[in-house]
């Protein structure tokens with residue numbers, strides 16, 4: 001078994017157990033533990049409990065690996081592998097009882113920096129929806145046992161795009177301005193509320209494209225690998241990998257058009273992308 005396959009199998013196993021815990025806690029009732037960067041940026045007791053479980057399982061299986069989780073301090077490793085974890089992505093959905101939330105687990109090599117790391121394996125598991133998206137580098141992207149792929153064409157009717165907004169109210173006006181620039185390329189917009197699922201849905205062809213500013217590394221680490229292994233393209237600011245500054249994914253043509261609009265500000269011709 002290759003290293004990628006070993007990491008991928010472990011990611012699926014742990015995401016399955018962690019997702020079951022999150023789902024169980026949801027059914028018991030969710031308590032908000034604290035707010036973080038803004039009043040709307042909440043963490044639940046379940047977020048912390050699920051991340052602790054994931055951390056424990058990874059440390060037992062692969063002592064020496066690094067850990068970068070949303071709810072705990074970064075832990076450098078000694079093996080060159082770091083696990084990048086969002087225990088419950090879509091926390092606000094989770095708190096409100098909306099089923100669009102997921103456990104996102106990725107294993108990366110190199111420095112734990114999204115500008116330079118190489119993602120080797122990833123799993124995005126939505127327990128309330130019973131869907132496990134997974135990929136290992138070079139092994140394609142999968143939904144359970146079914147191979148998935150991005151939509152390879154730009155639809156003349158326009159693209160079904162997803163995006164998201166930050167927790168800080170001050171970020172909303174500029175993010176809405178970006179959305180206004182993008183609308184001429186879109187047939188419609190979806191705001192699912194969990195970046196890992198937005199990315200998984202692009203990989204599965206359920207969305208044509210997705211862009212968002214302000215994502216944390218754990219929001220996109222696994223989902224970007226899914227998109228790449230599904231034949232898609234993932235970029236950040238022009239010439240760079242996805243980071244907090246920007247994440248844009250889809251087929252190559254759509255990503256190029258989105259990047260032009262988002263960074264040049266030039267609105268495309270009104271009407272639909274050809």
Ligand code: LIP
Nearest residue numbers: 089090091164165166193194195
């Ligand atoms: C969320 C992302 C979502 C974004 C939210 C938040 P969390 O992550 O998945 O796409 O719009 O602002 O960052 O906080 O639920 O782990």
